[in-house]
Amino acid sequence: MDRRRFLTRAAAVATGIAGPFAGVACAGAQGGAKPAPALGYGRLRPVRDLRDGEVRLHLPDGFKYRSFNAAGEKFSDGSAVPGRHDGMAAFAGPRGSAILVRNHEVNGPVGAFGDRAKAYDPMAGGGTATLRVSRYGEVLKSLPSLNGTMMNCSGGPMPWGAWVSCEETVNGPDVGDDHTGGDNSKLTEKHGYIFEVPLKGTSNARPIRSAGRFAHESVAFDPATGTLYLTEDNFGFPSGFYRYVPPKHPAQAGRLLDGGRLQMLAVKGRKRADLSVGHPPGTAFGTEWVDIDEPDPSFTGKPSNDEAVQAVGTQGRVAGGAIFSRLEGAVYHQGTIYFVSTQGGETASGDTPPDGFGKGRGQVWAYETWSGRLKLVYQSPRAATLDLPDNVTVSGRGTLVLCEDGEGDNYLRGLTRSGGVFDFCRLAPVADDAGAEFAGSTFGPGGHTLYVNVQSRQGRSFAIWGPWQRGAF
Template structure:
């Protein structure tokens, strides 16, 4: 079930604007649906591989790669807590004696009650949060525990170089807001949601939201060491999304953590108020950008507005000042001064049906240069045969991007090399009882010897994948 893989290479830049040389500089803005220009060799064809945990086939991988699944939903953590489902965003940190510390999100919605100790929860009625595991590079669990509970819809986030994971709530649920699509009763929640929380790799997260970083449908966070800013994506499913940056009152590397009380801003295209970048883009599109301030990043709602109104409250402030429109911004990662982020349903309309919501394409990958302030389109998908609704992303030690797909049918882990090659690395074996299963939370262990990734579903689990990395672009 291999799919065609191709990218054209071109140096054409919109309006004659040139970016500094760097990763993905030669990658065109469009994949071609009619035939390969430059096939991505990657690591070769995929084949079914048995899970070393129990012998079942869960992944299709290239020759020579092996994997072990671990910590499925319903199993017990080392502290006795039942592992929740909906495994999502994740980061890997160096652990003692060659081990790896994983901090992992659980995107649980609704007032279902906190997992773990309710006395330690931010909101004892909310069922999301994070688990921290210490594992070997081969997916053998050495220790595991709850590290943050009582949050909600913990979707993605980002690893921070001072040794923390920023976890993001993809919701604005709370007792002051009407019910969302899940049908849960928000009046049962005790606290407001829609914030960032920090979880140290070596300890428990503080149940204190970073309110100045906004209350909106947060997805991912990426840190820029030069400026100390944290770049944020918004996955506002039914409405336009924005690309944000949070400027903390003190550089987190000096403070040792991300402080509240900073300034939130939203990206705009210079000279083009409310530029709609969710639509199909010209090849090599590059935009000069600026930033607009969000005056009230943590709005206090009265009268219990609808969830649809509340979830747009922060973004509408930015768009009133000319901020750009995107479709469903999800994964983000920073690499050498560039923040790469994904627009899951961005791009020109395609023939294949797309999920309901804002955006009719099959996905875009954008690159924001934090030094020049230029925004560049790296890839726009022409259809699901080439790239199907990219979601979480990370990068390998060599700079190759890893894209987790969130489409219908087969779901892949795909690689996008700095030379402009797109290739399939892994395919998820269909889960008969859950056709919505998808890859999420890809992250390389320090040193790059193991790729960890999750399957997000009610019966979620995590994988450790290892093999002959030097034979290919990761």
């Protein structure tokens, strides 16, 4: 860090208004400030899919899209594409193409897709697919890259050329059945881990057990320290924000090693601080980290799934860890980890409180890796503005792209650095497939294309392109 940058940051910390989204902090501190301008792309209109002419998305004027690799189609090896497309990342491929690594959030002992001989658990139906596509959504090659895992929700890209995929479950033969997943006694392995998936070839399907067995959602990597920041999505219970410190910097090791240390974030001077409730935007906290002594707990007597899914988080909260509501997407950008609390905040007048733990319509938090400062950069004032944000990515201009998981129409929305929210894309209703939502948004090489998934039984991926220069993306 050069001297000018250091002095600027030091002055900002002294005033409590530091780093990206500092304008949001200023507005929150002043109170009653008018909402920031949205810098969006204008009115949304129905646009036909260049794949087959069907209307699947509503977009601003000038934008086009093509869907690809839908559930039930074939990979290049002839095996079937599973549904529930979820978290995803894009990497630079040969000759201007993009390499996409995509999760499939399939639950239950339904059997592995792809080659079962390579499966972590031959009875589990989740995993990842790796695709090489053009910037217009034309599939050049597609193959399973991790199978036999379960509820692969999101994850995160790694700069050494890999994707870390997260299991959002603790299902296994040693715990009771969950509410929707079927008979756990049919499973052959424990679940609830993270797995590394290389860009070339397939994963070795070895879980990183020291990174915890809990309802993992996403991962954001800090290249300066080699630390992985992890979110937890417990629908009915408190969730935690974690970090995994590997035994060796992964960029030096060339891969992610097991045997490191798992910790949970805590607020300094406030044991078990409840951050799931409403706070003014710009609220900031000093933080510290508490150790998780048993990240991969051994269960005896086959506890209930509700008990098992809280086993790791309870350790952290007993040590003083902070409480969040449903932590989902996370992304690293310029020394800051942005992560989403899907049901954080408070219920606005006229809104119906969502089911599960947390009664708000969503929060976006920022953790500064260089200062240890945690800041609330946005809190949804009502469902019509932002409704249950989930996956998140960041554009080249520093605008966050939020995938909604709401109860009505679902949108891709932009959150600008000055705190403005705008609608970019609306999902047309998916016939006979209730609960369809956006997931896995990621910009391709050079920012030409935004790739995104629809997470549903009839899931598919999309490539979107157009006049990005007109707005905040």
